[in-house]
Amino acid sequence: MSSQEQLNEGEAEPRPLKEPALTALSLYPQDWALFLDIDGTLLDLAETPEAIVVPDYLPGMLHALSRQLGGALALVTGRAIEFVDPLFAPFRFPVAGLHGAERRDAAGRLRRAHIPPAFQEMKQVIQREALAWPGAIVEDKGAAVAVHFRHAPASEVEIGEAMRRHLDEAGPDWSIQHGKKVIEICPAHASKGHAVEAFLAEAPFEGRRPITIGDDVTDETMFAAANRLGGQSVRIGEANGKTLARASIGSPARLRDVLETLVK
Numbered sequence: 001m002s003s004q005e006q007l008n009e010g011e012a013e014p015r016p017l018k019e020p021a022l023t024a025l026s027l028y029p030q031d032w033a034l035f036l037d038i039d040g041t042l043l044d045l046a047e048t049p050e051a052i053v054v055p056d057y058l059p060g061m062l063h064a065l066s067r068q069l070g071g072a073l074a075l076v077t078g079r080a081i082e083f084v085d086p087l088f089a090p091f092r093f094p095v096a097g098l099h100g101a102e103r104r105d106a107a108g109r110l111r112r113a114h115i116p117p118a119f120q121e122m123k124q125v126i127q128r129e130a131l132a133w134p135g136a137i138v139e140d141k142g143a144a145v146a147v148h149f150r151h152a153p154a155s156e157v158e159i160g161e162a163m164r165r166h167l168d169e170a171g172p173d174w175s176i177q178h179g180k181k182v183i184e185i186c187p188a189h190a191s192k193g194h195a196v197e198a199f200l201a202e203a204p205f206e207g208r209r210p211i212t213i214g215d216d217v218t219d220e221t222m223f224a225a226a227n228r229l230g231g232q233s234v235r236i237g238e239a240n241g242k243t244l245a246r247a248s249i250g251s252p253a254r255l256r257d258v259l260e261t262l263v264k
Contacts, residue, residue, distance in 0.1 A: 033069065035211065035226075039052060039078070061263060066093060070204045072205045076192045077097055098142070098143055099218055100195035101186055106199075106202065126166065133159055136152035160183055174188055213235075214236065215252075227246065236249055
């Protein structure tokens with residue numbers, strides 16, 4: 001069976017991913033590029049953004065897998081890059097942060113999104129409004145702002161209305177992203193799919209097929225990119241028909257186990 005046959009299941013609805021389905025990463029490492037979301041994918045979701053736990057072995061394991069792939073491994077996340085690096089220290093991987101609004105390539109070149117003064121002011125207003133949403137957490141990401149309402153379910157509708165109002169005031173350069181118990185305003189040009197395509201236009205990703213792995217609606221654009229480019233898209237969580245992902249793995253812990261088995 002070829003590497004493409006092993007990975008491209010071609011189903012409209014994702015099926016549980018069997019361990020051999022990702023073995024092409026070790027059998028044909030020169031053919032593939034790996035793109036990984038962080039929260040809910042590599043790492044288990046936590047009660048607050050700061051409470052996530054990175055298993056001690058994970059940074060080194062990702063580094064070994066990256067070397068095996070010739071450096072063609074990137075993290076694609078809604079987190080800011082400055083938040084990501086300490087999680088995986090001492091290693092610094094290529095990263096697309098803020099859903100692609102900022103990106104550091106394999107050569108270490110960093111492209112950041114511009115933050116206009118009006119957006120800074122808007123974030124301060126949202127911080128003040130959040131005082132009326134007990135349990136809500138406002139996460140200032142620099143060129144994006146997110147309101148987590150996992151502990152403020154009664155305020156979900158009010159938070160959504162406020163964020164849409166701020167989006168209207170911010171103008172066409174900004175858009176709303178909905179995630180798991182979070183609503184975020186971020187640059188409109190940013191998407192994880194565009195970030196994956198940008199990486200694939202550069203060494204060491206160029207000429208490879210993408211494998212994209214994520215768990216949330218914000219990962220759908222990179223699933224679409226992988227499908228279009230002849231790669232593989234994998235959703236973390238139970239298989240369902242509400243995603244473009246063509247395969248699934250049950251949990252972040254299971255994904256970590258599978259990736260660890262691929263490291264030679």
